[in-house]
Amino acid sequence: MATGTNSLELVVLGLLKEQDMHGYELKKRMTESLGLIMHASWGSLYPALARLEAKGAVKAVEARPAIPNIPMTGSLGGERAVFRLSGEGPRGSRNKKVYGITDIGSALFSAMLNNDSEIDEKGFAIRLAFANHMDSEKRLKMLRDRRDLILERVKSSRRNSEKKRFALEPYVELVLEHFRLNNSSDLAWIEDLIAKEESSIQTPETEIMVSQEVQDNL
């Protein structure tokens, strides 16, 4: 059994929920819109797609109605295109494999998204990025779990720094303090999200509000 949630598979399924794509397009899309959060390499993306296909979570579908691939110069290019299209499997004019998500994939996406055992920074950020597919209860639990974890980590780090028996490398404390500040910033952010979530539960018709007061900063 796979250990916990595989973030990459989660992202792939999440993106394929929006529209069918092939591997190259998936990577482009990831680095364009999620580049600050995560980053996939070829050596992880294609195996992930293969795994998902083996599970039946995605399947190669017919090429999207793409830009008409009309050869501008006579029939030679056309012949090649026809030859390529004659091969088995749904592929576009080029050697593309366009994947679509299946019902199994949708179920797997939900299962991964709602899997509580995810703890690391990246996994949290990715789950939160797709949090509109979770129900409010799960979202709240995820936020509170994350808050508790960060709180504990910062306290532990501060405790360990204060009882430093040995003189640490001079730069270590500097880096640690900055990390603690970042964690505190994360904490405040998450508290804010929790508060918003709680108030939106009391008034269920309220829309999710993307905070606008975050715009004025360096």
Added chain:
Amino acid sequence: MATGTNSLELVVLGLLKEQDMHGYELKKRMTESLGLIMHASWGSLYPALARLEAKGAVKAVEARPAIPNIPMTGSLGGERAVFRLSGEGPRGSRNKKVYGITDIGSALFSAMLNNDSEIDEKGFAIRLAFANHMDSEKRLKMLRDRRDLILERVKSSRRNSEKKRFALEPYVELVLEHFRLNNSSDLAWIEDLIAKEESSIQTPETEIMVSQEVQDNL
């Protein structure tokens, strides 16, 4: 050839520079004092130690003779125990392998620390944590490179968000904006470090000052 700098090996060497330690102690030390920055697992630490030993960068100071590779299914547990007891035993005499850094190891540490090709968050934080072993020039270059990288990433992310042709998942923008804020915070911090470094270059006798005005925050 190993690609670029291996952060784990760098940390191991950096800690062994302070004092001799065995694997368990190294991990304890890491999670205690660097836990916010990085985290090593057994499956990476022991192989790293083995690699370093093979390179001659570290050597066992109080090593027991290695236990032969007897298949675990065999009934030779007793023999192993006896074999282990045959070593000399100053204090405790447990099955510990205490490692110390060699001259080769020190040279490797410097080489890794001054290797410019490191780019990811963790690698930067670790190098900075040991930055007192770098000369001022290298330190400045590292800081400036990092600043430029983050600047470019944030700008790129903002660019991509602004020309969003499709409606993204509603939570994605929320997460991205927070990551951009964190990056801006990192940026300001690094700019500050650069300024301090530059001013300390102009007056070479000045000691490295660990910033004290960072203390009053949430």
Added chain:
DNA sequence: AAACTGTTATATCGGGTTGATATATCGGAG
């Protein structure tokens, strides 16, 4: 038309990391 340069597109490899698990010793509590 040929030759180039850059983008699109898939795939694989070595080496390293993770999280789990196995094994065994030791110190202290009950």
Added chain:
DNA sequence: CTCCGATATATCAACCCGATATAACAGTTT
């Protein structure tokens, strides 16, 4: 004495990263 938790080393499958190979296509230059 026995149980239990901390100490201590090691290995495994699955997975990820960075680099590299291969090739079709597009646009421009020669």
